[in-house]
Amino acid sequence: xxxxxxxxxxxxxxxxxxxxxxNGKLIRSIFWALVGVFVVIxxxxxxxxxxxxxxxxxxxxxxxxxxxxLGVALIFFMVKQKVGGVLKKFLLLTGASAVGIPxxxxxxxxxxxxxxxxxxDRPDFDEPFFFVMAIFVCPIGFLVGxxxxxxxxxxxxxxxx
Numbered sequence: 496x497x498x499x500x501x502x503x504x505x506x507x508x509x510x511x512x513x514x515x516x517x518n519g520k521l522i523r524s525i526f527w528a529l530v531g532v533f534v535v536i537x538x539x540x541x542x543x544x545x546x547x548x549x550x551x552x553x554x555x556x557x558x559x560x561x562x563x564x565l566g567v568a569l570i571f572f573m574v575k576q577k578v579g580g581v582l583k584k585f586l587l588l589t590g591a592s593a594v595g596i597p598x599x600x601x602x603x604x605x606x607x608x609x610x611x612x613x614x615x616d617r618p619d620f621d622e623p624f625f626f627v628m629a630i631f632v633c634p635i636g637f638l639v640g641x642x643x644x645x646x647x648x649x650x651x652x653x654x655x656x
Contacts, residue, residue: 522576522578522586526569526589526641526644529566529589529641533562536562539558559596562593563594563596563598566590566591567590569593570587570590570591570594573587584643585639585641585644586640588637588639589637590640592633592640593633593637595628596634600629603629
């Protein structure tokens with residue numbers, strides 16, 4: 496049985512046919528949910544009207560948790576499904592980057608608060624590593640993974656047509 500992202504196909508192991516279809520659809524659903532949540536988060540940060548309407552601590556916490564958990568789910572089901580080839584690398588990059596953003600934000604704030612403010616009593620210093628990971632590295636990795644997965648899907652659809 497061959498199942499995957501729209502147009503792309505994943506060669507699955509010897510499992511029952513119904514389980515393969517459900518897991519393939521689940522990977523596809525999680526992938527597109529991740530893309531949707533990323534667009535919403537980026538839209539809230541980028542568009543002033545939505546920022547004023549939605550931005551706040553509850554939105555940041557809830558969207559970060561949902562985004563991270565979807566990344567964990569994508570990695571889990573991708574490994575369980577035994578996805579192979581280049582698609583596996585792009586999906587892994589997508590999922591790991593989705594997990595990395597909220598984890599890096601948490602670590603950045605925890606290190607700043609615990610070390611620089613509490614222990615060193617230097618609130619004017621900041622922790623740059625996890626900040627750069629959360630703001631630049633992980634979002635770029637996420638976008639590369641998403642675009643790569645979509646390109647593979649389109650190429651496969653063109654070949655099979």
